Amino acid sequence: MMRGFGISIRPRTVFMAFQSLRSFLEALGKNGQLVTLHDIVYPEPDVRTYLKAAADLDNDSPAIVFDNIMGYKGFRIAGNVHGSWVNHAILLGMDRNANIRQQFFQVDRLWQDLSSGELKWVDNAPCQEIVVEKNINLYELMPLFRINQNDGGYYFSKACVISRDSEDPENLDKENVGIYRVMVQGPDTLGMQPLPYHDFARHLRRCEEKNESFPVAICIGNPPWLTTMAATPLPYGQSEYIAAAAIMGEPIELTKAIGSNLNIPAHCEYVIEGEVIPRQRFCEGPFGEFPGSYSGARNQIRIKVNRVTHRRDPIYETLFIGKPWTEHDTLIGLWTSVPLYKQLKAEFPEVKCVNAMYQHGLTIIVASDMRLGGFGKTLAFRVASTPHGMSYAKNIIIVDGDVDPFNLEKVMWALSTRIRAEKDVVVIPNTPGVPLDPCTDPPGVGSKLIIDATTPVAPDRMREITMIADPPGSAKAAERLREILKEVRPQF
Amino acid sequence: MICVRCLRDTARKVAEAPDRSGVWEVYYCKRCNYSWRSTEEEQITVLEKRDPEFQLDQEDLESLSSPNPIPPLEKK
Structure with a gap:
């Protein structure tokens, strides 16, 4: 139990690096923040219905794992993993009751020299336990479902897309890990939306100017810190892997993709290796987006899938995005x-x-x-x-x-x-x-x-008004009251 | 088969439930890239019940915007 752990204690006291989604799910479970839904659910509309319901629960909304999905027996879907402030507090190594302001300053403390993180490459990575190179059918390899009813198809909403700068291919700092919406368009084809100000768009432009394809790896079920950094606006020359490792306080474990020089998180659940088809655009969308509205169908890039690798018994992680507030x-x-x-x-x-x-x-x-x-x-x-x-x-x-x-x-x-x-x-x-x-x-x-x-x-001024000051000791008094409340409410 | 979104004969069955339960099939249209599952709500699977706002006709498909336009080829 973390009772009595104050946020003034050094953050690393209970801070964990979480090299995998599984280790974070385990921590959430120990903290009462994981619900495994054994009820039978259909991919549509049940999965989205439960994930939206989870998003609308209170600040302590749990992660949800579905393990009884009609037609996908033996598969699991995890959602709402980053979906509440309690889950976020656990990721930050804080007391589950840490409020948002306290979490803000914890993020500020953790976010120091983001270029100081270290990488560690491992062999026989779990994410490559199973390799599928023939008859690839994404609809059958993973439990896909339609996130919002009028989406144009089944989307990866929480996948880390990895690509390199073709003009500086060995530069790890320019290897990009970003979360983009990725649409399944047939058994072994994907569409994707990078916007012009995204780092991926730079990689795309350089290859399209030369009419060259380039490799991408699309990783699903990632270590929670990598997902967080992939969703964070970082400068172009800042590696998300190195930033995640800097926050984690230990090297992040990576391995090489089988068909390219891309680095991938060793402990992720699924890896889709493919290549971007240059200078072609295909209909993608609509997709329910974070403002709570659909973005329409557009012409977007296409990725040809060459290989899928995954862990044994993989967990398909998704994120419900749509009418706010959501995990996004x-x-x-x-x-x-x-x-x-x-x-x-x-x-x-x-x-x-x-x-x-x-x-x-x-x-x-x-x-x-x-x-x-x-x-x-x-x-x-x-x-x-x-x-x-x-x-x-x-x-x-x-x-x-x-x-x-x-x-x-x-x-x-x-x-x-x-x-x-x-x-x-x-x-x-x-x-x-x-x-x-x-x-x-x-x-x-x-x-x-x-x-x-x-x-x-x-030199601006307002009317002669005196504002009421807080009593000088009120912050200390609040701290004392919180201490007493922990004794009054030991079960929380 | 006919795509429920763009109404052309450009769709086909691409998947069955992988647990071999036969509870659903997935269809995909190579023209407009729409995918749907046989067990989805009628607003998705039944043409008459679909929201017209989300149908795509020829004109729609030809007038799609491209957030990432194809850049000019580099001169060698």
């Missing part, structure tokens, strides 16, 4: 917030905290002390000029440094009592947007809303 939002929420926090804080040390959890940062709340009058807008401009914020940050809200941006009651208090609409609310039209955001029109062109909900400081 919990998976990436803090990992979108912390890099923005670090980018802002590098130039503006007044910044205290950043909440960019809403739909991958379409709405961002920054808490900061004010250096001078108008500083709130300065911060908003900086948010809008970060690599991620450039397109994603649509609604930018700035609050005072003593407002917890994860506490929406406090944020609403700030909005209610600070905003002078004629001075503090600005709309900048015709800016980059996110094509998947249904408000952008044409897709990818939107606007920025800036709301400065901070208390004016000199």
Whole structure:
């Protein structure tokens, strides 16, 4: 039991590297965060129905493993693995009750030198226990299901796609691990959506300019830290493998794909090895996306599958994405917030905290002390000029440094009592947007809303009002109350 | 067989339940890349009950946008 473990203790105390999905599922199980559903379910609509129900449970929503899927007897599907703040706290090595703000600062502590991670290559990797090279039929090799009813087919929603830079093929830092939506298009063919600002699109462009195919590995059921880093906006030259290992605090175990020089996680459940067909596009979609709307059918790239390898008794991991809140939002929420926090804080040390959890940062709340009058807008401009914020940050809200941006009651208090609409609310039209955001029109062109909900400081001014200060010892008193509550509620 | 989405005779059976229970089959259309399973809801498998917004006709297929346009070939 982790009772009595305070978040002030060094994070590594109960922190685990989790080299595999299985070891994380085991940890979730020990913490009462895993439900194995033995009830008979049909691939459609039952799997999505249960995963959506899990997403709508409270903060302690468990991971779900389905082991009795009609037509897929002997197969298992795992979902909602990163799907709640309790699961996320366990991944972070924290008390299960750690709140989101505490988890934010734990992510900040863990996110130090991301280039310091180490890689370890192993032979006879579990992910290659079974090799299928003939008569490949993805519909029969894994328990596929339609995630949202009007999706154009069966999608991998939590697969790590690995590719290399053909101009610098030995450079490990440029080997990309990213999560993209991947659609099964026939027994041994896939469609995929990389957007132009994704790292994969760079690899694609370089090969298509030369009319060359290039290898990809699509890995399903990955170590949870790798999934997390693959979902995190990292610079192009930052390897997700090395970043995951840096966070894990131990080398991440990799092996080589059979048909290429790609590195793959040794302990993942399934690996699909294939190659991108250059200079051709095929109909892909629609797909229910993170804003809670379908993105339409589009012409996208195609991957020819050459080989599937998997563990014995593999677990097919999926992620329900659709009408928020879903596992997608919990998976990436803090990992979108912390890099923005670090980018802002590098130039503006007044910044205290950043909440960019809403739909991958379409709405961002920054808490900061004010250096001078108008500083709130300065911060908003900086948010809008970060690599991620450039397109994603649509609604930018700035609050005072003593407002917890994860506490929406406090944020609403700030909005209610600070905003002078004629001075503090600005709309900048015709800016980059996110094509998947249904408000952008044409897709990818939107606007920025800036709301400065901070208390004016000199040379700006507000009416002669004195704000009520917290009692000086209130933080310490809250800590004491939490200690007592743990004695009152030992079962929690 | 006829694809339930693009209505052309370009679909075929591509899979059966791998546990050999025979409980379902999967069909795939090579023209519009739609896949569906025989046991899905009627809104998916029965043409008359499908949402017209998600059907794809010839014009739709010819006017699909391409988020990643094919770049010009490099000159050698």
